[in-house]
Amino acid sequence: MHLFKQHAVRDVDDVAARIPIIDFGPHFAGDAAALAPLARQVRDACERVGFFYIAGHGVPPDIVARAFAASRRFHALPLHEKLALRLNENNIGYLPMNASVQGASTVHKATKPNQNESFFVSHDRGPDHRDVLAGLPLRGRNQWPPGLPDIRADMMGYFAALAALGERMLPVFATSLGLKADWFAPHFADEAHINLRFLHYPPQDTDEDNVFGQAPHTDNSFLTILAREDVPGLAVRLTSGEWFPPPVIEGTFLVNLGNMMRRWSNDRYLSTPHGVLNDSGTDRYSIAFFYSPNVATTIEVLPTCCGPDDPPKYPPAVYRDLVLEFYRKNYFHQKGHESQAAKLEHLGL
Ligand SMILES: O=C(O)CCC(=O)C(=O)O
Numbered sequence: 001m002h003l004f005k006q007h008a009v010r011d012v013d014d015v016a017a018r019i020p021i022i023d024f025g026p027h028f029a030g031d032a033a034a035l036a037p038l039a040r041q042v043r044d045a046c047e048r049v050g051f052f053y054i055a056g057h058g059v060p061p062d063i064v065a066r067a068f069a070a071s072r073r074f075h076a077l078p079l080h081e082k083l084a085l086r087l088n089e090n091n092i093g094y095l096p097m098n099a100s101v102q103g104a105s106t107v108h109k110a111t112k113p114n115q116n117e118s119f120f121v122s123h124d125r126g127p128d129h130r131d132v133l134a135g136l137p138l139r140g141r142n143q144w145p146p147g148l149p150d151i152r153a154d155m156m157g158y159f160a161a162l163a164a165l166g167e168r169m170l171p172v173f174a175t176s177l178g179l180k181a182d183w184f185a186p187h188f189a190d191e192a193h194i195n196l197r198f199l200h201y202p203p204q205d206t207d208e209d210n211v212f213g214q215a216p217h218t219d220n221s222f223l224t225i226l227a228r229e230d231v232p233g234l235a236v237r238l239t240s241g242e243w244f245p246p247p248v249i250e251g252t253f254l255v256n257l258g259n260m261m262r263r264w265s266n267d268r269y270l271s272t273p274h275g276v277l278n279d280s281g282t283d284r285y286s287i288a289f290f291y292s293p294n295v296a297t298t299i300e301v302l303p304t305c306c307g308p309d310d311p312p313k314y315p316p317a318v319y320r321d322l323v324l325e326f327y328r329k330n331y332f333h334q335k336g337h338e339s340q341a342a343k344l345e346h347l348g349l
């Protein structure tokens, strides 16, 4: 029996009782009175659930539609063309089916590989970008399929729109944590660490136990913005213990916090387990945008999240070191272990 099975889509009130639907529209439109109540809603969602729907996000639907179309075209390529772009040490490129096991997850001991294939892109750095020339870790170049030149613009258009959205959300998170609105900005400047993941889940055989499209896990990002189409499959483990399948609500994205937000907030904000089982009988596509601080930033428990009765649970750490530590635990660079490359794919790094 699987950990979670999909249920019929519930009505919106039923959903909102579990995963809040939060409208950022008035705040984004410049209504100064909107920030305080919005931050209260966000804080409540982050402390109780770790997930919320963002409405009023301002990303035009055609940018989202073009990103999904580009993803479909990518995944329709012959396998050998995709394998030529195999996921590298910067977590950029193609992760094939059956190549990743949720090895490091404390949520669920996965024994079978994930039933999805994924294409990862990051900032589109040119060959003479200073960080590329310097060979800085985690600052590599994207790998594009030569046969599909036009998916690049659509994928990077989506990347830019979501990067702007992530940045616009930072003051709301800062306010929600009792910090000055511009507190996070310097930590995400020049530049935020971003992985954009185009996922494809073929219909899977659900008779087999312990096989997931994506086994239960938490993300390693600061926050993740997830775009889905109408094919179900995602389930979220609420603090009640219920595995809840959040339906797609048109005009929204699903936002969840990752382990970096949890660490920064001294566990006050939740990084909530979730996973995917595509028992729909049809192909499922989703797009996960993992938004994290500049790799050089030091993550030290926020001043508003600790005190004499609530000491920091985590020592200060440079985000790059946390990422590389994660890589070391989950990734074998030696030749002959290429399939292990996949192990690092899943936690939003
Ligand atoms: O496909 C989905 O709905 C979720 C993907 C996900 O959780 C991830 O890539 O971390």
Ligand SMILES: [Fe+2]
Binding pocket: 217, 218, 219, 274, 346
């Ligand atoms: Fe995830």
